[in-house]
Amino acid sequence: xxxxxxxxxxxxxxxxxxxxxxxxxxxxxxxxxxxxxxxxxxxxxxxxxxxxxxxxxxxxxxxxxxxxxxxxxxxxxxxxxxxxxxxxxxxxxxxxxxxxxxxxxxxxxxxxxxxxxxxxxxxxxxxxxxxxxxxxxxxxxxxxxxxxxx
Numbered sequence: 652x653x654x655x656x657x658x659x660x661x662x663x664x665x666x667x668x669x670x671x672x673x674x675x676x677x678x679x680x681x682x683x684x685x686x687x688x689x690x691x692x693x694x695x696x697x698x699x700x701x702x703x704x705x706x707x708x709x710x711x712x713x714x715x716x717x718x719x720x721x722x723x724x725x726x727x728x729x730x731x732x733x734x735x736x737x738x739x740x741x742x743x744x745x746x747x748x749x750x751x752x753x754x755x756x757x758x759x760x761x762x763x764x765x766x767x768x769x770x771x772x773x774x775x776x777x778x779x780x781x782x783x784x785x786x787x788x789x790x791x792x793x794x795x796x797x798x799x800x801x
Contacts, residue, residue: 693754696711711759716734725785725798776801
């Protein structure tokens, strides 16, 4: 191994970097077999995901998205979050000098740890941050369900 490589792998930072790479590939490829002309997802909200002793928590920055425009589904070990941020600019001619706020459809898919594949979930949306909490539930017989935003 190259100097310094051992500490990256041993320190767990390799997985963090690999996760970022997976996100990049997901963004670039979206879904295999679909051409870029057919792709309707335009932006990817900033996302944090972490595990506590009892829960897996995912937080997404969704400022400007209406609560009823957010859809959450857990399918096996993949948590899918999607929706739309609508453009509310007034009609008429505009000359933009800066345009950095993404509008339109969004989506994120987050792989969850195995122990949360059978889980119960809850979601809250406050101050533009969507927080999804999954609690492991070995008794759960369902591997696919929607989570309502509370």
